[in-house]
Amino acid sequence: MFTIDENKLNPLVSIAVEDQEEDNFIDISAIKEPFIFMSEKGKLISYVHLKSNRLAHKGKVTFQTLLSQSIPIEQVYHVNKIISLPVIFQVIGEPLTIINDETGSPSGYLKREELLAELFKQEEHGVNLFKTLLTSIPMGMFVVDREKKIINCNDAGLKMIKSTAEKVMNKPAESIFDRELIESVFATGKTILNQVQLTDEMGVLLDYCPISAQDQKIEGMLIVVQDIPTIEDMAMEIEDIKNLNTDLNAILSTIYDELLVVNSKGELIRYSENVISGFWDTDLKDMIGKSLLELEKKGMFSPSVTRLVMEKKKKVSVVQEARSGRKVLAVGNPVFNDKGEIDRIIIASRDITETSRLKDELKEMKKISEKYKKELDTFKNQDRTLKKLMYRSPKMEKIILQVKKIAEFSSTVLITGESGVGKEVIAQAIHQLGRRSDKPFLKLNCGAIPENLLESELFGYKKGAFTGADKEGKDGYFKMADQGVLFLDEIGEMPLHLQVKLLRVLQEQEVIPVGSTIAEKVDVQIIAATNKKLEQMVEQGTFREDLFYRLNVIPLHIPPLRERIEDISVLAFHFLQQLNEKYDKSFYLTPDAINVLEFYSWPGNVRELQNIIERLVVSADDQAIDAEFVSQFLSLGYDFKKARPIITRVVPLQEALEDVEEQLIVLAMKQYKTTTKAAKALGVSQSSVSRKYQKIVSSRKTENEASLY
Amino acid sequence: MFEELITSPYNGVVQQVLVQESIRIYEWEPLFLIRDEHGELLPVKVGVSGEIQSLEVQEGDKVIPGMVLAYVKEELVVSACD
Structure with a gap:
């Protein structure tokens, strides 16, 4: 608070408006005061600046001119003699200030510079007026000179641009502020307001104001900085959103699926870069803002997932098919607003044309x-x-080779061999290895079916063929085995009258069912087997000769086991393993047991061997089955009639006798080990056995030696 | 193993969903019953066996041909039922 000295006040010179006519001349040069006042009814109403450009140097002017130049008194501040600091801000703007006395009536006036001078004189009161002025303005000020260098600034400004005085002073203004705007201000002399400047450090609002001299030349400029913290925040937010947008676009372009964003009207507003080629006839860019529903109506694709989502108001997945034939799996997901209405629909589409094709x-x-x-x-x-087919002997190998060859054809096969040599196994092998393997393999034991029924079994019968027959008739074996293989076991047991019929089938490839006269075509491969000597039967007249020759297209003789000793061990091990696996046991044969097995004559052949092994396994106490144990089961020494030496060709008697003798002695020696026991079994003297055995051994030796050279 | 779509072959309303999520299905097993416009009840069957991964429709939903009813995690091994 400070007071104004009353003596410093300028007197109020006033002209009463009531006293004057409009065209009265007033000599203003006589008035010493720079301002005169107009009063009406004793009250000041306006003032006139006599030293202004219009009125200065004019001697006399009309009252009317004065009135036109008058400025209403309301614009002038009236202050008391005692004034406070904020008043300063009010008075600075006007050229004069009227000072009121204690009663409130004007006592005089002060020109602006006088008032300021008065105020400056008050500094001893501890009031730094300029500082107060500058600091009380919440704006940054930067003064720029003609060289566009910053020559002055205030603290607020520095704070706002987050800089220091050293960094700013005498630096080109364009290093901090916008160069173009600065140049524009210097060039045009026009003030540029409200320029937002955003950098990483600051977010400010700038006013560029020129400082012009009297002659309108730009002497410099004032840059007013306003700090708008929210601008910074907004800027940051905008930056964040920009980043988000970049990320979003990057994500959209990486996603394999095509993504479309559609608004509530079905108009496309955004899409990802991965457009399914060949699905859209047009460029998606042209589709922005257009309704996707229209496309369905145009038949570009169907159905429209947008429409479905709008109808159902929930997630919909659908397979769309485009006109081009592309198949697309589209999943539409609605996004709802606060009111629960669909705001957006996000559609993810995946091309499944390829997938479907691949599937x-x-x-x-x-x-x-x-x-x-x-x-x-x-x-x-x-x-x-x-x-x-277990075998090791060359004889069997030859047979298997033959079997493989036969399998390729459909020729009739006649398998001969002793009982139990595996005729059926061979027959099955021919079937399995041949082209008819996926067709039936039927087995018929000619000896097992009553003679009377055999015919109907083989050839079938028509309905009503005989009493007790099936009402619908029945297909015979031949018919059932059509395209396949018919295995006729024990063909030797077949009655003569049926042999004729069989012959006919083989010859004509057709059957006549019982009770029918019409022959039916069949395509059957016949494999016949017998353990009889058919040639002898033919001779005896119990087997038809023509049938024999008809069957004997491919004769296959399976040698008895005793003629292929090499196979015994293989078969024995095989059967033993089968049993071991079946009963989860681990029996095994000792080498001497195998020896014993090999010396047995096996009248029952493979079948006997199989059964013996089973018997061994069942009765064995020990896991190891040895020779002694085996011997108990084999009726060694007791010869069946078949064990008799059979000579199949004519040889000199002496040679035959020697051969038999040698075989007997070797057999006896192997079995009984000593000559004494062997002699006892053979029923001859020990000395003769010894002598003959020596002879055999030596002769075999020389034979072996001879074969070495 | 891969995802197989089960789509509706018919126009109509889902009358009954015969399967649940994460259960095993076998080939040609009826999965949905759909009542078409003529009121006929039609089953949805597919030659796919595997596990239902997700169901996309509920009973009472209107469906059109091509609409996805379910996703199935298909097993390429031949199932026991055939």
Whole structure:
């Protein structure tokens, strides 16, 4: 608070408006005061600046002119003699200030510079007026000179641009502020307001104001800085959103699916870069703002997932098909606003044309691979069939080779061999290895079916053929085995009258069922087997000669086991293993046990061997089955009639006798080990056995030696 | 193993959902019953076996041909039922 000295006040010179006419001349040069006042009814109403450009140097002017130049008194501040600091801000703007006395009536006036001078004189009161002025303005000020260098600034400004005085002073203004704007201000002299400047450090609002001299030349400029903290925040937010947008676009472009954003009207507002080629006839860019529903109506694709989502107001997945034939899986997801209405629909589409094609191909491949698997299985089966044939002897090897050859054809096969040599196994092998392997294999034991029924069994019968027959008639074996193999076991047991019929089938490839006269075509491969000597039977007249020759297309003789000793061990091990696996045991044969098995004559052949092994396993106490144990089960020494030496060709008697003798002695020696026991078994003297055995051994030795050279 | 779509072959309303999520299905097993416009009840069957991954429709939903009813995690091994 400070007071104004009353003596410093200028007197108020006033002209009463009531006293003057409009065209009265007033000599203003006589008035010493720079301001005169107009009063009406004793009250000041306006003032006139006599030293202004219009009125200065004019001697006399009309009252009317004065009135026109008058400025209403309301614009002038009236202050008391005692004034406070904020008043300063009011008075600075006007050229004069009227000072009121204690009663409130004007007592005089002060020109602006006088008032300021008065105020400055008050500094001893501890009031730094300029500082107060500058600091009380919440704005940054930067003064720029003609060289566009910053020559002055205030603290607030520095704070706002987050800089220091050293960094700013005498630096080109354009290093901090906008160069173009600065130049524009210097060039045009016009004030530029409200320029937002955003950098990483600051967010400010700038006013560029020129400082012009009297002659309108730009002497410098004032840059007013306003700090708007919210601008900074907003800027940051905008920056964040920009980053988000960049991220979003990056994410959208990385996603494999095509993404579309559609508004509540079905208009496309955004899409990802991964557009499914060939699905859209038009460029998606042109679709922005257009309704996707229209496209469905145009038939570009169907159905429209947008429409479905709008109808159902929930997530919808649908397979769309475009006109181009592209198949797309589209998943539409609605986004709801606060009111629960659909605001946006996000559609993710995936091209499944390729996937569907691949799936189809995969299914095709699955089918093919299944087919291959089946084929492979049949091959494996063949392999298994071959593995089932256990043999090591060259004789059997020859037979198997023959079997493989036969299998390729459909010729009739006649298998001969003793009982139990495995005729059926061979027949099955021919079936399995041949082209008819996936067709039936029927086995018929001609000896097992009553003679009367055999005919109907083989050829079938028509309905009403005989009493007790099936009403619908029945297909015979031949008919059932059509395309396949018919195995006729024990063909030697077949009655003569049926042999004729069989012959007819073989000859004509057709059957006449019982009670029918019409022959039916059949395609059957016949494999016949017998343990009888058919040639002898033919001679005896019990087997038809023509049938014999008809069957004997491919004769296959399976040698008895005793003629192929090499196979005994293989078969024995095989059967033993089978049993071990079946009963989860681990029996094994000792080498001497195998020896014993090999010396047995096996009248029952493989079947006997199989049964003996089973008997051994069942009765064995020990896991190891040895020779002694085996011997108990084999009726050694007791010869069946078949054990008799059979000479199949004519040889000199002496040679035959020697051969038999040698065989007997070797057998006896192997079995009984000592000559004494062997002699006892053979019923001759020990010395003769010894002598003859020595002879055999030495002769074999020389033979072996001879074969070495 | 891959995802298989089960889509509706018919126009109509889902009358009954015969499966649940995460259960195993076998080939040609009826999965949905859909009542078409003529009121006929039609089953949805597919030649896919595997596990239901998600159901996309509920009973009472209107469906059109091509609409996805469910996703199935298909197993390529031949299932026991065939």
